Amino acid sequence: MLEVITMDKWQSYRDRFIQLLIYCLVLLVSAVFVWILFDLIKGGWSHLSWEFLTQSPFDAGRSGGIGPILISTLLILLVALITALPLAWTTAALLAEYVPVTSQFGKTIRFSLQVLAGVPSIVFGLFGNAFFSIYLGLGFSILSGGLTLACMLLPILVSTAEAGLRAVPQSYRLSAAALGMSRTATLIQLLLPAAAPTLAAGLLLGIGRAVAETAALLFTSGYVDRMPDSLLDSGRALALHIFDLAMNVPGGDTPAYASALVLVVLLLCINILAMKLAYGLQRRRIMSL
Amino acid sequence: MSKNSLFIGLLCFAISSSWFSGANAASQRLILTGSSTVAPLVGEIARQYESMHPGVRIDVQTGGSSRGINDTRNGVADIGMVSRALKPTEKDLQAFAIALDGISMIVHANNPITALSKQQIADIFTGKIINWKTVGGVDARITVVNKAEGRSTLELFLQYFQLRNSQIKPHIIIGDNPQGIKTITGNPHAIGYVSIGAAEYETKRGAPIRLLALDGIDASIENLHTGVFPLSRPLNLVTAKIPRGLTQSFIIFARSQQVRPLVKAQYFVPVRVD
Amino acid sequence: MLIDTLTRWLLRAGAIVSALVMLLILAFLLIESWPVLDQITPTRFFTDTSWHPMEGAYNLMPMLSGTLLASVGALLLAIPLGIASALFIVFYAPIYFALPYKRLIELLAGIPSVVFGFWGLTTLVPLINQLHPPGASLLAAILVLTLMILPTITLTAYAALNAVPKEYLHGAAALGLSRWGMIYGVVFPAARSGIVAGIILAAGRAIGETMAVLMVAGNVVQHPEGLFDPIRTLAANIALEMAYAMGDHRAVLFVSGLLLMLLVMLLSAMAGKMENNQYA
Numbered sequence A: 001m002l003e004v005i006t007m008d009k010w011q012s013y014r015d016r017f018i019q020l021l022i023y024c025l026v027l028l029v030s031a032v033f034v035w036i037l038f039d040l041i042k043g044g045w046s047h048l049s050w051e052f053l054t055q056s057p058f059d060a061g062r063s064g065g066i067g068p069i070l071i072s073t074l075l076i077l078l079v080a081l082i083t084a085l086p087l088a089w090t091t092a093a094l095l096a097e098y099v100p101v102t103s104q105f106g107k108t109i110r111f112s113l114q115v116l117a118g119v120p121s122i123v124f125g126l127f128g129n130a131f132f133s134i135y136l137g138l139g140f141s142i143l144s145g146g147l148t149l150a151c152m153l154l155p156i157l158v159s160t161a162e163a164g165l166r167a168v169p170q171s172y173r174l175s176a177a178a179l180g181m182s183r184t185a186t187l188i189q190l191l192l193p194a195a196a197p198t199l200a201a202g203l204l205l206g207i208g209r210a211v212a213e214t215a216a217l218l219f220t221s222g223y224v225d226r227m228p229d230s231l232l233d234s235g236r237a238l239a240l241h242i243f244d245l246a247m248n249v250p251g252g253d254t255p256a257y258a259s260a261l262v263l264v265v266l267l268l269c270i271n272i273l274a275m276k277l278a279y280g281l282q283r284r285r286i287m288s289l
Numbered sequence B: 001m002s003k004n005s006l007f008i009g010l011l012c013f014a015i016s017s018s019w020f021s022g023a024n025a026a027s028q029r030l031i032l033t034g035s036s037t038v039a040p041l042v043g044e045i046a047r048q049y050e051s052m053h054p055g056v057r058i059d060v061q062t063g064g065s066s067r068g069i070n071d072t073r074n075g076v077a078d079i080g081m082v083s084r085a086l087k088p089t090e091k092d093l094q095a096f097a098i099a100l101d102g103i104s105m106i107v108h109a110n111n112p113i114t115a116l117s118k119q120q121i122a123d124i125f126t127g128k129i130i131n132w133k134t135v136g137g138v139d140a141r142i143t144v145v146n147k148a149e150g151r152s153t154l155e156l157f158l159q160y161f162q163l164r165n166s167q168i169k170p171h172i173i174i175g176d177n178p179q180g181i182k183t184i185t186g187n188p189h190a191i192g193y194v195s196i197g198a199a200e201y202e203t204k205r206g207a208p209i210r211l212l213a214l215d216g217i218d219a220s221i222e223n224l225h226t227g228v229f230p231l232s233r234p235l236n237l238v239t240a241k242i243p244r245g246l247t248q249s250f251i252i253f254a255r256s257q258q259v260r261p262l263v264k265a266q267y268f269v270p271v272r273v274d
Numbered sequence C: 001m002l003i004d005t006l007t008r009w010l011l012r013a014g015a016i017v018s019a020l021v022m023l024l025i026l027a028f029l030l031i032e033s034w035p036v037l038d039q040i041t042p043t044r045f046f047t048d049t050s051w052h053p054m055e056g057a058y059n060l061m062p063m064l065s066g067t068l069l070a071s072v073g074a075l076l077l078a079i080p081l082g083i084a085s086a087l088f089i090v091f092y093a094p095i096y097f098a099l100p101y102k103r104l105i106e107l108l109a110g111i112p113s114v115v116f117g118f119w120g121l122t123t124l125v126p127l128i129n130q131l132h133p134p135g136a137s138l139l140a141a142i143l144v145l146t147l148m149i150l151p152t153i154t155l156t157a158y159a160a161l162n163a164v165p166k167e168y169l170h171g172a173a174a175l176g177l178s179r180w181g182m183i184y185g186v187v188f189p190a191a192r193s194g195i196v197a198g199i200i201l202a203a204g205r206a207i208g209e210t211m212a213v214l215m216v217a218g219n220v221v222q223h224p225e226g227l228f229d230p231i232r233t234l235a236a237n238i239a240l241e242m243a244y245a246m247g248d249h250r251a252v253l254f255v256s257g258l259l260l261m262l263l264v265m266l267l268s269a270m271a272g273k274m275e276n277n278q279y280a
Helices: A002-006 A009-047 A050-054 A067-098 A104-118 A121-135 A142-166 A170-178 A183-212 A238-248 A253-278 A283-287 B002-026 B039-052 B065-073 B118-125 B152-161 B177-185 B196-204 B221-225 B245-254 B257-265 C002-039 C061-092 C095-110 C113-131 C138-162 C166-174 C179-208 C211-216 C234-244 C247-274
Strands: B029-034 B057-062 B079-082 B094-108 B143-147 B172-174 B190-195 B209-211 B232-239
Touching: A009 A253, A009 C061, A009 C095, A009 C113, A009 C138, A009 C179, A050 A067, A050 A253, A067 A104, A067 A142, A067 A183, A067 A238, A067 C002, A104 A142, A104 C002, A104 C179, A104 C247, A121 A142, A121 C002, A121 C179, A121 C234, A121 C247, A142 A183, A142 C002, A170 A183, A183 A238, A183 A253, A183 C002, A238 A253, A238 B177, A238 C113, A238 C211, A253 C095, A253 C113, B029 B039, B029 B065, B029 B245, B039 B057, B039 B094, B039 B196, B039 B245, B039 B257, B065 B079, B065 B232, B065 C234, B079 B245, B094 B152, B094 B177, B094 B196, B094 B221, B094 B245, B094 B257, B118 B143, B118 B152, B143 B152, B143 B177, B152 B190, B172 B177, B177 B190, B177 B196, B177 B209, B190 B196, B196 B209, B196 B221, B232 B245, B245 B257, C002 C247, C061 C095, C061 C138, C061 C179, C061 C234, C095 C138, C113 C138, C113 C211, C138 C179, C138 C211, C166 C179, C179 C234, C179 C247, C211 C234, C234 C247
Parallel strands: B029 B057, B029 B079, B143 B172, B143 B190
Antiparallel strands: B079 B232, B094 B190, B094 B209, B094 B232
16 A cells, blocks of 8 residues: 555556566566577587597598697797786776875886777787787797787786775785885785685786687687797687588687687686685675676 | 795706707608698608608698698708699799699588589679579578688689689688688578588488589599599699608608509599699 | 885886887787778778779678677667666565575676677577578578677666665655656656666677677678667677788778777776766
């Protein structure tokens, strides 16, 4: 009875209608997601096996597996992280601990990183091709691809690390100062460990993005699907392999589904781990980047 | 501090180690880039060459004939793969033919059409004929599959039909040969053109496509071999200078009797080297 | 202390290098596109008859329109879906559905673009082809892009809705507003800037997306006349032709990369203005 008194009938109908609409839209989104997942599993499950994960691809990927491709992906990722992490974390430490939020220096760096975050990956690919592959003479190599990805990962690594450091309670810094610890010691022994879960979460998100990347690697790490001998060899990343199978190999759909399934499962694991780590205070900011 | 120096140390280590390993590998490494038509054949030849010369590593990258020429000129690649004869502007390069190939029109295997005339093809690609019924097929809209700019297959096609690319009214643009074949296997009303070698290779692997006769001449290896098929081209390896050392040895191998079975397995026509 | 000074310089050096990456990228895009920018009057990118680099025609407009149409189409679909999803999580969902649904969206955010493209190629394109050939079309591009930017919009809108102070909600309830009345009258105005920032972010992502669009859009350079016409986007054009391009053609592709970057810079500057916290 209360409802009838407090709101007129039209409002109540309108509210019901909007609720129904929202439920329908949500159902639609969920259905499409399940559809995609179902398609991937249906198409790729039967092709998955231990041999598929370890063998070399034969016949342009129609048979054989994705062993060398997984190794190349891992190497590209390692190069990217080894280059990007020190840069990103020093930048984040500086932004969070050493310069005031309002300083011009901090603002400039933050703006350039923000722009970098929005740069399309194909533009990173163009840059990587012109700078690393041709100008620095690294050619089509895992090194070129990894360094290109490093540039791409910088913004996300910096912003997660900065958010993590800022979330460390002020009392930590004050106590450390009261104890006469140097700022360096405070940073290394106190703040970084305290922010470790967020740093790790940011790291995982970066890994996720790197593993999913295709366009930036197209013209930097190349297409060669063999086991790489050195970082100067070309190596095909997993996402690129899916692209190649899907676009360029008639009859390549089944291995493409299987590879896509591997990639999606890999990314789901990485993301779930990242969410678990980042659970709590900083999560919203990190996940929405 | 210690953490940072550790990372920077690691970075230096990673970069320097890669330089060294790179330097070692580079002495016995051959990089080929270029035509996606030639790449599968050269890939097979390279595999055989590697097995005969342990320690040599040959990387084959696709990217089209123009890139083969470009990369060879600016030194990114040791050898370029070019699926056409060199143009007058490219006479600074050395070309070595390793096989002959042709370009064939292809349609889906379910399409009843088996042959088209030169004029019909030109009309289809310029949008004057838009339904298969007009050329005696089923009542369905034609999907025209064209190649992206820069592909030598496109250049040759345009040259033969005396068209400019801007006259063509395509519905789908594709890159490499296999992509064209894949597009047509997925669309029963599509028509496109690809390398005969690539098309034969995929048909034998069960891709549902049909090669169309052109002006009454079947697009077959035999007709290519005898020189009757009009749309043919040489597949070349090109180098910037007169080849020496590993490059020379590989080119000689790629033109030798030993690789004939490989050339035939890719449905190309071997060339006679005198 | 010495070590503190050292650390400070080290950190500063790291930060400067990070900031320089952006300048380096801009510089190289400029250097590589200079041969063309130097010789060709920029108006030719708008007035040439078509995009046929082999014939020396460099009109980028059809691809710009393709890029914008696909992005706007995707936004039109993804904004209502995304905001509805966020509203569902925050206000409408039964307690045992909210979290699983949010997880689902977060997982959707983690699916790589090439997988969306592949799914679009094998599932959506044949479906659309039955409706109206050739299948690879503006519509396919819009649908795939929608899936890709939906999580971005949902998660940022969720964050914005969740940040609305609880007092507002209590106040609205005390005034006897209905649920939609509260959302429309109180929550949306409070969360507006956050939601808009998320939409801008999503727009940037849609404009720059390459592989998924390359796989489903058909890649014909033309101003589309309908949803079923194939299109080519700027980003897809780079991916498709870069490997084969030489000389001026290559330089023009860098010009389109530059154009893409400027477009996205503009968007991210706008998003930065909208964002109400200082260090996002």
